[in-house]
Amino acid sequence: MTTSDGWTRAVRDSLAPGRLLPLGTAADGVWLAERAARQAWGRTVAGVRDAVPGRLRIGAAGPAGEAGPFPVPPGGLPPGPLRIEAEFAAVAGGRSLPETAEEVRALLLAAARELGLAVAEADLRVTDLLAEAPAPEPAPPPPDRTPPATDDPVARAVLRVSGVAAVTDALGPPVHRTPGAVRVECAVTADRPVVETARAARAAAAAAAPEGAAVTVVVTEVRRGLSGGSGSGRP
Incomplete structure (x- = not known):
């Protein structure tokens, strides 16, 4: 695989929501889109000397455990430890591969800890040795940030939470209701721990949802340079 192929695949991966990864613990009832995790990690690893980040995939570290008290959203992993599989190209003649790989890991x-993901393993694979670092690739286009219109009281409650930037509809309607369950989809800001914002959003949604409903929250995007909870992204 050439370096350009790796970058093309990395860009394509960055645009797909991917799996939904459990945030925090089974008692939290919150998930994070794999795309948001990939973007956060890509920004982090991009600063590593002699390493060019490539494809990154996150999955369960072992057999599926108990689902916990909340329904797992479609495309989501049940709460439990996670495993990262990451690829990168190394610049020949720089640091040793073990040293570079250890910094990336x-x-x-x-x-992962900052996001609130319980990652237990990180497996790395060097896909290419480069004579020199390539010129920076253009960033993928930002997602459409036109907030979906909704008058749902659960959505409005979530939008009042500090750190919530907007409700989103990347996976379906911002508030998805089924008998006995409510799922809310939102974007959060990067200036507060993601898992803390997600927990607060779930608590606000649960207070506004029908009594007895199992309420879950899916964070589809982590936005930088914004402050939530003050009208940003309101319908």
Whole structure:
């Protein structure tokens, strides 16, 4: 695989929502889109000397465990430890491969903790040796940030939470209702721990949802340079 192929695949992956990854613990009832995790980790690893980040995939670290008290959203992994599989190209003549790989691994694990993901393993694969670092590739186009219109009281409650930037519809309607369950989809800001915002959003949604409903929250995007909870992204 050539470097350009790797970058093309990395860009394509960055545009797909991917799996829904459990945030926090089984008692939290919140998930994060794999795309948001990939983007956060890509920004982190891009600063590693002699490494060019490529494809990154996150899955369960072992057999599926108990689903917990909340329904797992479609395309989501049940709560439990996660495993990162990451690819990168290395610049020949720079640092040793083990040294570069160890820095990449450490940064991936640190970023996972900051997001609130329980990553237990990080497996790395060097896909190419480069004579020199390639010129920076153009960033993928930002997602459509036109907030979906909704008058749903659950959505309005979530939008009042500090750190919530907008409700979103990347996976379906912003508020998805089924008998006995409510799922809310939103974007959050990067200036507050993602898992804390997601927990607060779920608590607000649960307070506004019908009594007894199992309420879950899916974070589809982590936005930088914004402050939520003050009207940003309101319908």
